[in-house]
Amino acid sequence: MQARQLSIIGVGFLGASVGLAAKRRGLFSRVLGVDTCPDHLHEAMARGAIDQAGNAADATLATSDVLVVCTPVDTIVEQVRTLGPRLSPGACVTDVGSTKARIVHELNTSAPNVAYVGAHPLAGSEAGGPARADAELFAGRCVILTPTPITPAKTVAAVEAFWQALGARTLHLTPEEHDNALATTSHVPHLVAAALAGTLPSAWRDLVSTGFRDTTRVAAGSPALWTPIFQHNREPVLAALADYLRRLSEFHDALAQHDAPRLAHLLQHGKQVRDALGR
């Protein structure tokens, strides 16, 4: 993959990690970073995540071989639709958005000729900013790809090769399968953590141990990133939240009804699921 150009639109935590991972592996001869935030560009340059900082009007974007959009989910469609048609034939486009159905279907409709495959690396993002970017963020991690029946096979192969070259394992799901699963595995946990954090009076901050810290950790994520995720994935999140509330009401009822064996059984089920995930 020598003498090729990678362009990264949005060099926050994930975008800068893509740059660092690509550079460490020597996958591209040039990595261009684009961001509306000058601090991000400066930090990404300082970290060595990108070779060159540009803006969306930059002519060198057109010579990208791979373009990765790492902006909030509500801006990905616009970025791909604007930048994709300027690329050469043979270039491919992917993203890191935490939702897929709306993005993929809007692009299928409005930019069917852009060689795009939706992607979602299952890597935490609450760290925030290029300062914490990690060249090994994707190593061994799962990246979900969401090609559709109209996605050309060679586009799928090119995008898959890109993510695998960064060290990731790839997994193919439909955009809807992705969004249903992530509602349960990521989006509802975020709501749960944020609601739980909100119950803590400041007077009890000293009475918090590792359990509360762990359970609420993701609530530190950026509302600017998460609000559009919930808007995009509204129906699956509401369904997964209803499922969660049913489970929680079982715990409530067992406790309210003094049913200790039932409560122990419910706790044991939660433990089994959690133990199966490992530490």
Next chain:
Amino acid sequence: MQARQLSIIGVGFLGASVGLAAKRRGLFSRVLGVDTCPDHLHEAMARGAIDQAGNAADATLATSDVLVVCTPVDTIVEQVRTLGPRLSPGACVTDVGSTKARIVHELNTSAPNVAYVGAHPLAGSEAGGPARADAELFAGRCVILTPTPITPAKTVAAVEAFWQALGARTLHLTPEEHDNALATTSHVPHLVAAALAGTLPSAWRDLVSTGFRDTTRVAAGSPALWTPIFQHNREPVLAALADYLRRLSEFHDALAQHDAPRLAHLLQHGKQVRDALGR
């Protein structure tokens, strides 16, 4: 504190950590461990957390200067009531139970002459077993003490000195204040985590990232330890759970009603609280 004896009833994760912390600091000339589980006693001896393994009938228990009960909350009262009256005047008794009101008031009634002060070290316990015990577990950590109006001042001073000698910061609360606060900071988070873990179908295990792992981590705790905690602290937990469900319904309603500014505001509030706790 030389030429003195510490006895630890229950040498699991917390009990063995008490032993390791006391030994590293040279606080006692002898540390006796008692447990109904032979593996725990063996492991605690192997780790150097105790000098001698015994059982509850052991005559040497009577020569304890400090006796710490580290058994599940539903057995603490019985242990203190049985062992406390066998100690010499001047000896003191404490515990590590995650609930306090029921334990303290039952002991005030049934064993008013035992020199007992309830304690709760805010240190994670889901690790399980003496194998993971840590001599620095209490260093800089908060240990809540719950003396009552009938607790003699010299008993409070002796128990406080013991926990501070292990490196802990101590904080005095009434048993009820403790239980109300811990319902929010520890017990409801455990229910939330267990219920959330229970929503994950095994087919989606590979689609889990650090967020789900963090949010559900405490669900790995032992149901045998946690079921009696919920039974002891039933009313405060039900009240804190109702508060949590009110908060969560605000998130639900904002999402269901397409109210993005409201959702962003709620997420921002959760983030502010979590950020104030630090990593």
